[in-house]
Amino acid sequence: MSHPDEDALAARALGAPDAAVDEHAATCVVCASTLDGLRRTTTALRGAADVEQVAPPASVWAAIRAEVAPVTTPVTPVATLAPLSAPQGGRRGRRRWLPAAAGFLVGAAAATVVVVAVTHDADDAPSTTVVARGTLDPIDGSDVSGTIEMTDTDDVRHVTVVLDGPHEPGDHFVQAWLLDPATNGMVALGVVDGTTQTFAVPAGLDLDAYDSVDVSLEPFDGDPAHSATSLARGVLAPS
Amino acid sequence: MSASAQGDEDDDVRVLGERLRAGDDAALEEAYGRWGTLVHTIALRGTGDARLAEDVTQQVFVAAWRGRASFDPGIRPLPAWLVGIARHTVSDVLAARARDARLAARAVVASAGSTVVAADPTVDAVVDAVVVSEGLARVGQPRRSVLELAFFAQLTHREIAEHLGMPLGTVKSHVRRGLLELREVLEVTDEPS
Numbered sequence: 001m002s003h004p005d006e007d008a009l010a011a012r013a014l015g016a017p018d019a020a021v022d023e024h025a026a027t028c029v030v031c032a033s034t035l036d037g038l039r040r041t042t043t044a045l046r047g048a049a050d051v052e053q054v055a056p057p058a059s060v061w062a063a064i065r066a067e068v069a070p071v072t073t074p075v076t077p078v079a080t081l082a083p084l085s086a087p088q089g090g091r092r093g094r095r096r097w098l099p100a101a102a103g104f105l106v107g108a109a110a111a112t113v114v115v116v117a118v119t120h121d122a123d124d125a126p127s128t129t130v131v132a133r134g135t136l137d138p139i140d141g142s143d144v145s146g147t148i149e150m151t152d153t154d155d156v157r158h159v160t161v162v163l164d165g166p167h168e169p170g171d172h173f174v175q176a177w178l179l180d181p182a183t184n185g186m187v188a189l190g191v192v193d194g195t196t197q198t199f200a201v202p203a204g205l206d207l208d209a210y211d212s213v214d215v216s217l218e219p220f221d222g223d224p225a226h227s228a229t230s231l232a233r234g235v236l237a238p239s
Numbered sequence: 240m241s242a243s244a245q246g247d248e249d250d251d252v253r254v255l256g257e258r259l260r261a262g263d264d265a266a267l268e269e270a271y272g273r274w275g276t277l278v279h280t281i282a283l284r285g286t287g288d289a290r291l292a293e294d295v296t297q298q299v300f301v302a303a304w305r306g307r308a309s310f311d312p313g314i315r316p317l318p319a320w321l322v323g324i325a326r327h328t329v330s331d332v333l334a335a336r337a338r339d340a341r342l343a344a345r346a347v348v349a350s351a352g353s354t355v356v357a358a359d360p361t362v363d364a365v366v367d368a369v370v371v372s373e374g375l376a377r378v379g380q381p382r383r384s385v386l387e388l389a390f391f392a393q394l395t396h397r398e399i400a401e402h403l404g405m406p407l408g409t410v411k412s413h414v415r416r417g418l419l420e421l422r423e424v425l426e427v428t429d430e431p432s
Contacts, residue, residue, distance in 0.1 A: 010415035034422075040367065041422040045390035047368030048375060056279040056296045061271055063293075064300045068267070 003031055013038030128153040132236035136163070136215060143167075144231040148213045150201070157201040159189060159213065159236075166194055167217075167231065175218045177226065178210040179233065186214065186226050211236050249316070256317035259303070260310050267304050274318050275300070277373050278325045285329035285365045286336075295332060299324045314431050322370060322428040330362050367425055374424035378417060381405070385413040386421075 004012075004021050012021045013035055025032045132150040146163040161176045174192040176199060179185070187210060189199035201207070213236065217229045255273075258266035275296065282295035302324050303310070310320055375383060381403065388399045396414065400407040 006419055007412075007415050010418045011411070013418065014414065037422045037426055038418055041371065041418050041425055042390070043364075044367035044371040044425060045375070045386065045418075045421065047364060048372035049391040051280065051284070051368050051372040053276050053280045053369075053373065053376075054283055054292075055276040056293055060279070060293050060296050061268075061275070063297045064267075064271065064304075067297070067301050068264070068304045 003028065006034070009034050010038055013042055130239055131157075132211075133239045134213070134234040134236045136161070136213065136232035136234040138232050139230040142231040144215060146195075146215075146232065146234075148234050148236055150207075150236050156203075157207070158198050159201055160196065160198040161189075161192055161213065161215065163192065163195045163215070163232075172217045172219055174231070175216050175226075177214040177216065178205065178207075179212040179214040180209045181212050181235075182209065185210070188224065189213075207236075252316050252318065253312050256310065256312035256320075259317065260307050260312065262307065264304075267300065270303070270317060270321065271300055274321050277318065277369065278321055280372075281322065281325045281366055281369045282329055284369060285362050286332055291332060295325070295328050298328050302328070315427055319428045322366060323430060326362055326366050326428075329365070333362065366428065370428055371421050371425060374421050378420065382413045382417050385410055386417045389414050 004018075004024060008018065008021055009031065012018045012025075021031075021035075025035050128151050130149055131152045134148045136144070136146040136148055138144055144163060144167050146161060148162075149160045151158050151160065159176070159178070163174075167174055176189040176192050176197065177186040178189060178201070187202065187205060189201070190197065192215065213234050214226075214230050215232045216227055217231055218227050255266055255269055259270060278299050279292055279296045282292035282299075283289065286292055286295065299321060303321055306324075310317070375386060378386065384403065385399055385405075388394045388402060389396070394402065396407060396410045399405070400410045403410070
């Protein structure tokens with residue numbers, strides 16, 4: 001017997017005896033599955049007899065909206081906080097933990113949920129300032145130009161390189177470096193993927209000496225040294 | 240519902256799903272408006288507790304918002320995804336409650352101010368009943384009445400035919416077609432395999 005039509009399967013699921021359908025379903029996975037699904041539907045329908053759809057009270061939407069709204073003050077459960085006595089490892093951060101009595105309830109409304117919040121004073125909120133800017137000028141007949149910017153976020157420095165267009169012939173990649181023009185010393189920042197890339201600046205680097213950015217074309221030869229093919233350069237002038 | 244009206248509604252739902260995924264918070268509010276009651280009813284019948292049902296409903300929509308990047312409108316429609324989240328959330332709540340009950344070594348007592356509704360034994364049965372109930376509300380007439388008489392009032396097809404003044408063959412056709420339609424409503428809420 002070829003597949004029974006849907007109507008016949010539905011009739012069978014409703015309880016009408018049909019030996020031909022039973023015989024077919026015994027060996028046909030698809031029809032057996034359809035039949036199971038239809039039986040499940042009859043069970044669900046019988047269960048639906050006393051279902052009354054109950055709308056949630058308005059307070060539920062208010063709570064959802066409050067919970068997904070962007071939060072400006074970080075609130076952290078105490079279990080994930082670093083011990084109060086530990087320094088802010090490595091970074092020269094200016095965050096201050098609240099002294100001894102660090103735990104406090106956030107608002108009377110949080111009576112059923114206790115959250116220990118450590119907040120930052122307003123002037124300690126992370127902020128980024130641009131400390132130097134420059135333009136990238138083409139070198140040796142290249143057509144690459146762009147802009148460079150150095151930013152400071154809580155004493156951590158980054159350099160952002162923006163090229164006027166992607167310059168990636170397939171067998172080379174583009175790399176950015178901090179350059180000391182006096183010595184031609186180079187410190188690699190990393191690969192420029194596309195037109196814009198931001199790099200962390202190694203802490204402890206003398207930025208008065210390494211005040212320039214070099215953008216080079218590098219072959220995939222596994223040699224980390226500068227290829228000596230510079231595309232563009234610029235000086236980061238304090239702003 | 241006619242085929243073209245169903246197609247329009249499907250498009251509607253797909254667009255809403257895409258907007259939610261894209262981070263449009265108005266889409267979250269619309270989704271809550273359309274399916275908040277469905278989710279809440281699942282939570283209420285699943286947990287048997289009005290206050291827990293409110294918490295579950297909140298959790299489901301917050302989770303939907305936070306997890307919106309993982310929602311793929313091409314795999315299943317937004318309401319089916321929401322029902323899936325509701326299913327898991329209710330299961331988790333029931334599991335936690337069972338653990339608490341065992342730890343406390345006493346029967347779970349309804350907390351003050353909560354209304355207790357008889358809780359169904361399995362979450363899947365609850366979800367199926369609520370989802371099919373919502374689906375049934377969208378079935379056109381006279382098919383919806385035929386289905387209600389068949390499954391709620393438990394009338395035979397012959398009795399329905401007499402009651403509605405409808406040929407027996409038409410009644411049978413409505414019941415079968417209704418069953419096939421509602422099977423799809425249920426199966427779309429299953430976890431994609």
